[in-house]
Each structure stands twice: as structure tokens, then as C-alpha cells.
Amino acid sequence: MAEEGNIELVVVDRHGEAHELEAPTDMNMNLMEVCKAYELPVKGTCGGMALCSTCHCYVLSNTELPEMGEDEEDMLDQAFFVEDNSRLGCQLQMTPALNGLRVQLAPEADD
Template sequence: MSDINIKVTDREGQVHELLAPTDMAMNLMEVCKSYELPVEGTCGGMAMCASCQCYIISDHQLPEMGIDEDMMLAEAFYVKDNSRLGCQIPITKELDGLEVELAPES
């Protein structure tokens, strides 16, 4: 099993250090949900809602934002330059040390 470390700051400012498997085809939203962090993922990871929006804090190279994610973020609340949808970030070895902050609920 090949796990990476991810730091997630929740909406109350508490930092959670998570182990995320790279061999299970999970995305960031699914990892957060598996740790019972307050990430809805209402659309099931289809980039059709923004309930898994987060802010990327660390300087990691992420996959390019797709058109669906870009359009969803254009309609979301509390969007910043570093906003991404957790469901669109696959867990890979390259993301070891990733730091994110959960966006406020709308």
C-alpha cells in the first residue's frame, strides 16, 4: 500500500493530518469524506456542485482544471484564485504533502 500525507484545515481552523492511499483511485473529496470531515460531495464527484470546494495552500502541481470544474466554480460562493473542487483532484504520489483548506459552506 502506498499512502501519502495530506493536511486539511477544516472550517473551524483545526488541521487534520490524513493518510491517503494512492492505489485506490480516490479523489480528495472521497478521502475527506472517509475521515468524516464536513465535505458534502452532493453530486457524487461529477463537478456539478461546489460542496467539496477547497483552497489549495501548498505549491503542488495539480491536474489542469477541466471545463466542468471551471464552470462550477464560476457559479460557486467564496471562490478564490486557489479554489478547486476536491472531487476533481485524484490522489497520486505527487501530491504527498498537499495542504488544503475547506471552503466555507454556502
């Protein structure tokens, strides 16, 4: 059970291993930053500005997500391995509504 003010989420890495993570909802962090804090292989090259797709992931759970912004849509239009459930981790802010989120890291273009 997550500490108060935190949510639980699962990130499946590129090798299929599931990582159960706890993320604070009071630090204005996004999914990319949480993955980096846990040393998962997410580059976040642009620093969370939706200008690259190195934090591309697939949403596996039925968690209700905030609507995708134009910048995120434009970036995903240029990304590799895009699916209907693709999102950029940098655009998913850690809020109580995301408790139970389950995502899988998308393959990297140079894998």
C-alpha cells in the same frame, strides 16, 4: 511517515483545525472521498461529478496540481467564496504527486 502506496496531506477544516491525513494512491480516490472517509464535513452532493461545489477547497501548498478541467471551471464560476487557489476536491485524484498537499475547506454558502 505514510505507509508505502499512501500519501500524506493536511486538510484544514472550517474551524481552522488542521487534520493530518493519509490517503491511498492505489484506490482511485479523490480528495472529497478521502475527506468523507475521515468524516470531515464535505458533502460531495453530486458524487464527484463536478456538478456542485460542496467539496470546494482552497489549495494552501505549492503542490503541482493537474490542470483544471472545463466542468470544474464552470462549477467554480457558479460557486460562492471562490479564490485564485480554489479547486473542487472531487477533481483532485490521490496520486503520489499530491504528497504533501495542504488544503482548507471553503465556507459553505449557508454558513
